[in-house]
Amino acid sequence: MRKIITAALAAATMAAPALAAPAAPPKLVIAISVDQFSADLFDEYRAAFSGGLARMASGAAYRNGWQGHAATETCPGHSTILTGDRPARTGIIANTWFDQSQARSDKAVYCAEDERVPGSSSSSYTVSPLHLRVPTLGERLQLASPQSRSVAVAGKDRAAVMMGGHKLDQRWYWDGKKYVTDLAGVRVPTAATATNAAVTRLISAPGEPLESPDLCRAKAKAIAVGSDGKTVGAGAFARVAGDAKSFRASPAFDGATLALAAGLIGEMKLGQGSATDLIAIGASATDYVGHTYGTEGQEMCLQLLSLDRDLGDFFALLDRQKIDYAVVLTADHGGNDLPEREQLAGVAGAARVDPALFPGTAGKAIAVKLRLGGPVLVGDSPFGDVYLDRALSPADRTRALAAAVSYYRASPQVEAVFTHAQLDRAPLPTGDPATWSLRDRARASFDDQRSGDFVVLLRRRITPIADAKTYVATHGSAWDYDRRVPILFWHAGMAAAPSNAPVETIDIAPTLAAWIGLKIARGAIDGHCVTTVPGVSCPR
Structure with a gap:
């Protein structure tokens, strides 16, 4: 399975290049959001990482990163990462809100739709950045440096839209069957066609269960959920042929997204031109795994270790191409485990709504x-x-x-x-x-x-899912398990700088801006440059 999805990334070593950090700005900025990757999960698995997540943790690693707001959902969280603004300023208050002045019968408004398009609804919509009220880092970069390219690739449209913004060169995301774009008039890259063909072949065949290492087998315990005999916790991502939904809630999904991102970097020669380029990557599988199986079973263990390997292969491919790249990795929000498993563990207050x-x-x-x-x-x-x-x-x-x-x-409650x-x-x-x-x-x-x-x-540990017929666990609360996320910066030659200091996701954009020499007027955004990232000179 992994060979089909990440053929371009396979057989790579994890040795980071032994280079001194150059004085010039990095030629490629990579911003990665791992959907529902809480700081709790980062802390839990940090010692087990040996690939790309280990590399990220070896740089400037802030384990107390924050999505400070209460609406800890995908759209609001992603809107903070590359804008430098909180949802109160981005206007992205939730995945969906209600506008009763709408002429259509559906009064719900999806955060990444253009409801002005005839026939659009909150569930069958025209993808658009219409509701994002502020520019992204990529937009600011291209305004200051027209030669720079900005690209977004994600497993969810709202992740790609909120990190990419209103104007960019390429934007691709999964629509349930394949990777698509909402950008009119752009050339369809060979990387998108090839990735879609590979994913179609993968989904059409049965998926064998993943081999589980000792760490994950120790977490394999079936937990009964609901009254229909459903259990979660001991799965290994076996999949029947044609099941695209199960593919989405599996490690292979992130492998496909990273393969597409790697293909676009190579095809567009990102990081190899005269100006700094930016690519935003939304790795969405952790969120679907968390919703479908919870955060503390064998499934999440397999997902995170697989993501660690795939990120390692992705970075190694860039190393071989001798691209000077800087990376930031964070999350749009955290997550909470299913209450049934929490109850067995004696977690106080765990219950369904x-x-x-x-x-x-x-x-x-x-x-x-x-x-x-x-x-x-x-x-x-x-x-x-x-x-x-x-x-x-x-x-x-x-x-x-x-x-x-x-x-x-x-x-x-x-x-x-x-x-x-x-x-x-x-x-x-x-x-x-x-x-x-x-x-x-x-x-x-x-x-x-x-x-x-x-x-x-x-209240804490109240899961706002009543019946668990579809999803068993979720996020969205105002509590720290949903708000606290890792924020990790890495660049070749960067000195290790682990920190317990609080940093917000709104601080990412101004920090990256300072790293690449892009000026943002003081007070123009909510965030502040993080002064403790090695190699970054924050404006005074």
Whole structure:
């Protein structure tokens, strides 16, 4: 399986080139986001890494990186990495929000769609960076250096869009069957055609289970989930022929994305021109594995060790091409294990969410109590942004808001509820995100135009999935297991600089900008250059 997907990367050594870090800016900047790669997982497996993740950990390694905001989802998290801004400024408050002024019947808005296109919906959409309100590093680079190229490749469209931005040379992402682009008029690279052909062949054949090393076998314990006999925890990614969904939730998915990225680097000769180039890579399989199997079973162990190997092969290929590249690796958010396994381990408070907290159910109860018609509440999640029905009169909206806040605050599974007005009045947080209050965390992902009439934050270890028929575990909370992520910088010759100091993902863009000599005006973004990255001279 791995040979088919990463043929261009195979048979490579992991020896990092013994070069002194040059004074000139690196010719290629590689920004990698490993979706749902929490700092907890990084800490847990760090000693077991021997490939690309080991190389990244040997540079400037910040184990206390932060996605400081409360909305720890894919779209908001990716919007911070290469913009230098929090969701409150990027405008990307969630994967999906609601706009009741929409003419279409579907009032949900997907973060990476253009709902102005006829026929677009939040589930069947036209991919677009329309909703991203700020420029990315790649856009800033190309504005200052027109010879520079900017590329994004990811397993998810929203990852590629939020890291790539509004204007770039190539953008490719998986659509469920193949890698596609939303960019009109761009030449389809041979790398995309070849990768799609290889993946099609792979998916059409059965997938044999992966060989499990001792470390992973020790985690192989089947955990019963739900009432239909479903178990997770002891799988090894065996797959029936034609099962593209299982391919997506397997290590092979990241292998394909990295193969495409490597192919584009070679075909476009990124890092080999007169100006610095940038490629953003979204490795999405860890997220799908976490959702499908949880974070503490054999499946996640196999996924991370495989990613470590594939990243090692990817870097070694660049080494052989003698490309001067710098890398940053982080995550869009962390993740929480399935509550059934946590309960067996004695984790306090681990439980699935009460279905009564979903807006549809809560809205009906409030409607009966207040003798109101209509849905009263609009939303699709038991946490995060919840909206009041715009059809209610102003007086009824006031009554419904008070009743809804009381309803949610009365639940033993709810930690806090903040109204739109409360968050609008709150100052934007600063300082160490580890010390932020819950209101600070919610404020960091609040937008006056897009956020709900109130925001619900669940208690620790409450999984907002009620039935586990599709996914068994998730993220999205305001707690540190979802907010804390690794932030790792590496360049050939860089001195090891492990650190426990707090760094935010919004600090990545200004740090990379300083590394390549790109000026960003003071105060133009939320983030700050990290002064402790060896070889980076931050502006004073």
